[in-house]
Amino acid sequence: MSEIEITVKTIYSFEKYLGGKKSQKILLKSDSTVMDIIDILTSVYGKTLRDKLIQDGRPARGMVYLLNGRTIMALDGLETKVDDGDEFIVMPPVGGG
Amino acid sequence: MYTGGYMGKVLRVNLSTKEITTEELPEKIAKDFIGGAGFGIKYLFDEVPGDTDALGEENKLIFAPGPLSGTSAPCASRMAVTTKSPLTNAVGMALSGGYFPVELKFAGYDVLIIEGKSEEPVYLWIKDDNVSIRKADKIWGMNTIDTQDVLKQELKEESARIACIGPAGENLSKMAAIINERRAFGRKGVGAVMGSKNLKAIAVRGTKEVPIGNEELFKKARSAMLAGMKESPMLYPHFSKLGTPMVVDATSALGIFPSENYRNTGEDDYTESLGAESSVARTLGNEHCYGCPVGCTQMKLARGGNLKYQGTMSDPEYETYYSLGSCTGVKNHDAVIHADHLCDKLGLDTISVGVTIGFAMELYESGLLSKEQTSGLDLRFGNDEAMVDAITEIAYRNEGIGSLLCDGSKVLAEQIGQGSEKYAMHVKGLEFPAYDPRGAKAHGLNYVTSYTGADHNRGYAPQEIFGAEIPKAYDRFTPEGKGWLTMYNQDLRSATCDCPTMCGFLIDMALPHMAEENTADMVSGATGLDIKKEDVMVIGARVNNLARAFNLTAGLTKADDTYPERILTEPIKEGGSKGHYVSPEELEMMLNDYYDSRNWTKEGVPTEERLSELGLDEAIVKLKEKGLL
Ligand code: SF4
Numbered sequence: 058m059s060e061i062e063i064t065v066k067t068i069y070s071f072e073k074y075l076g077g078k079k080s081q082k083i084l085l086k087s088d089s090t091v092m093d094i095i096d097i098l099t100s101v102y103g104k105t106l107r108d109k110l111i112q113d114g115r116p117a118r119g120m121v122y123l124l125n126g127r128t129i130m131a132l133d134g135l136e137t138k139v140d141d142g143d144e145f146i147v148m149p150p151v152g153g154g
Numbered sequence: 155m156y157t158g159g160y161m162g163k164v165l166r167v168n169l170s171t172k173e174i175t176t177e178e179l180p181e182k183i184a185k186d187f188i189g190g191a192g193f194g195i196k197y198l199f200d201e202v203p204g205d206t207d208a209l210g211e212e213n214k215l216i217f218a219p220g221p222l223s224g225t226s227a228p229c230a231s232r233m234a235v236t237t238k239s240p241l242t243n244a245v246g247m248a249l250s251g252g253y254f255p256v257e258l259k260f261a262g263y264d265v266l267i268i269e270g271k272s273e274e275p276v277y278l279w280i281k282d283d284n285v286s287i288r289k290a291d292k293i294w295g296m297n298t299i300d301t302q303d304v305l306k307q308e309l310k311e312e313s314a315r316i317a318c319i320g321p322a323g324e325n326l327s328k329m330a331a332i333i334n335e336r337r338a339f340g341r342k343g344v345g346a347v348m349g350s351k352n353l354k355a356i357a358v359r360g361t362k363e364v365p366i367g368n369e370e371l372f373k374k375a376r377s378a379m380l381a382g383m384k385e386s387p388m389l390y391p392h393f394s395k396l397g398t399p400m401v402v403d404a405t406s407a408l409g410i411f412p413s414e415n416y417r418n419t420g421e422d423d424y425t426e427s428l429g430a431e432s433s434v435a436r437t438l439g440n441e442h443c444y445g446c447p448v449g450c451t452q453m454k455l456a457r458g459g460n461l462k463y464q465g466t467m468s469d470p471e472y473e474t475y476y477s478l479g480s481c482t483g484v485k486n487h488d489a490v491i492h493a494d495h496l497c498d499k500l501g502l503d504t505i506s507v508g509v510t511i512g513f514a515m516e517l518y519e520s521g522l523l524s525k526e527q528t529s530g531l532d533l534r535f536g537n538d539e540a541m542v543d544a545i546t547e548i549a550y551r552n553e554g555i556g557s558l559l560c561d562g563s564k565v566l567a568e569q570i571g572q573g574s575e576k577y578a579m580h581v582k583g584l585e586f587p588a589y590d591p592r593g594a595k596a597h598g599l600n601y602v603t604s605y606t607g608a609d610h611n612r613g614y615a616p617q618e619i620f621g622a623e624i625p626k627a628y629d630r631f632t633p634e635g636k637g638w639l640t641m642y643n644q645d646l647r648s649a650t651c652d653c654p655t656m657c658g659f660l661i662d663m664a665l666p667h668m669a670e671e672n673t674a675d676m677v678s679g680a681t682g683l684d685i686k687k688e689d690v691m692v693i694g695a696r697v698n699n700l701a702r703a704f705n706l707t708a709g710l711t712k713a714d715d716t717y718p719e720r721i722l723t724e725p726i727k728e729g730g731s732k733g734h735y736v737s738p739e740e741l742e743m744m745l746n747d748y749y750d751s752r753n754w755t756k757e758g759v760p761t762e763e764r765l766s767e768l769g770l771d772e773a774i775v776k777l778k779e780k781g782l783l
Pocket of ligand 1: 251450
């Protein structure tokens with residue numbers, strides 16, 4: 058089965074849930090979705106991470122998920138398909154000016 | 155009639171005739187405009203002709219807190235000042251929080267209107283019902299921090315709250331702010347209008363209580379609001395602990411943290427030097443506005459680097475890390491803290507000043523500005539000392555670089571010519587805030603259409619930046635639907651933050667899903683008026699339409715709803731928004747969508763039908779008189 062590689066990035070204060078890494082590469086089966094990325098991350102970093110990311114089966118309120126810079130909420134949410142070379146960013150809630 | 159929230163009084167001070175009068179706050183204005191920016195725009199429209207000289211005697215300064223200010227409503231500490239802006243020649247409206255705004259309520263007033271022009275420097279002393287105009291010889295020329303201290307001593311009132319201008323306002327810099335405590339009515343040159351009236355400061359002490367019209371409803375609404383805040387995943391601990399500086403990391407990840415006057419957004423990393431982590435290392439603690447449990451203001455101490463900066467304490471916001479940081483290519487965190495402090499002290503808007511200096515740096519590097527013109531400053535990107543020195547030159551309008559830069563980037567481009575306006579990053583004269591609009595199209599369309607010019611606070615678009623589903627998430631790179639979305643965000647912001655007057659951070663970040671209901675219930679509870687959830691967006695639309703009508707009578711047209719050429723032709727070269735820009739066709743499409751959504755003509759003029767629906771007959775009459783309708 059062919060595999061794809063995607064980059065997972067985060068920003069300050071959330072890297073503690075991702076093994077202290079602001080950027081890391083993970084391997085997935087082709088035809089994977091954003092949910093598969095989260096499953097893999099959870100298998101490595103545990104349930105605390107999952108609880109931060111998913112609430113009631115939906116992306117947790119306030120967390121920001123971007124696939125190649127676009128919010129997944131304007132794509133297919135957790136079902137959004139990912140491709141080889143994609144960049145997935147997960148960020149804690151931020152805002153203001 | 156309202157039975158609470160409002161103190162029921164408008165205070166009018168004419169600095170030419172020295173007349174001081176009060177009048178009743180009409181119920182219709184209260185109901186139709188709520189307060190804050192709504193009151194400001196209404197009084198401005200009715201009393202100041204659009205073609206008035208912004209720095210002339212006829213312009214007015216209208217200070218207005220909202221019905222919630224001074225009550226126990228959380229985060230409602232704010233006040234709007236509205237005037238005709240010398241920077242944009244349009245409606246100039248700026249908000250500040252802290253403690254000065256509520257003090258005006260405690261003194262018994264919902265609106266303070268300053269008219270005319272004093273012959274010599276004066277300040278205003280409002281102590282409940284006693285209002286006097288006093289000589290300001292002693293404090294004229296003084297910075298804003300000393301002014302506040304000295305006035306308190308002179309008045310023997312430690313607990314007086316003071317709003318004042320610094321040297322920048324006295325010297326009529328179009329980037330001058332009005333400062334209260336450490337906070338600012340920052341943008342659009344409101345400080346220059348105060349300076350043009352020879353009004354150095356307004357000191358207030360009040361001892362009254364703000365009555366509550368419907369205790370039961372107010373209590374209920376307040377509990378719901380506090381519960382919403384507690385549940386918010388954003389306010390605690392993130393926002394409360396980190397404040398806005400953490401946004402540097404977020405917008406950098408999105409590739410929209412602008413740098414070097416927008417010529418290299420996304421190419422350089424600023425998170426290490428200016429981001430949240432380096433910010434936390436300098437944080438001393440946080441400060442709160444009146445009645446705010448969040449306390450997002452982060453006090454920081456410059457601990458190292460250049461001797462000049464060491465020991466400076468200030469509270470730069472995200473916007474300042476951009477304007478006096480990345481926009482000028484400066485990575486020295488302590489320099490940004492120092493520059494922020496200097497702007498507050500001299501009474502300048504950090505955003506406009508930083509962006510104007512960044513623009514001058516680009517002109518200098520491309521040979522359009524000589525070292526002679528910069529008064530010897532080596533204005534290269536990244537030269538933090540030159541950036542810091544330029545601020546003082548600007549505040550005093552010093553010959554050379556000071557007088558060239560002190561009226562902002564639009565005026566600088568006019569003076570330099572030679573095609574430089576392509577890189578003058580402003581809309582209608584107001585400098586860009588810290589989101590590169592090429593990678594956030596609704597956010598950017600708000601810069602283009604906001605009644606105040608490029609102002610992030612009039613229509614922040616969390617739907618495309620953070621995927622907020624209010625009412626749904628949008629792809630930030632595409633233009634589709636952005637006209638409607640921009641209108642929605644502008645009306646929501648006006649009605650739920652700028653008028654009541656609630657802190658935008660709170661509503662935008664923590665309570666966007668309940669903003670309309672929250673406003674209706676809180677305002678109805680405080681005032682005893684019956685404002686329904688459905689009325690809220692109508693009030694927002696009313697405010698934005700009336701402001702547009704003022705701008706049209708001031709001579710602005712559709713041609714002013716545009717970007718500098720850089721945004722329309724140069725794609726972002728690197729990072730998370732690489733390849734994106736806003737083509738002229740795309741802008742036209744979004745603008746048409748926006749005008750259509752608002753029921754405005756193709757030329758951006760509100761239709762008679764729409765104005766009449768909103769009850770704005772006064773706007774119909776004036777636009778007709780001017781042949782605009
Ligand atoms: S969140 Fe910040 S700006 Fe808003 S009221 Fe509270 S302290 Fe003031």
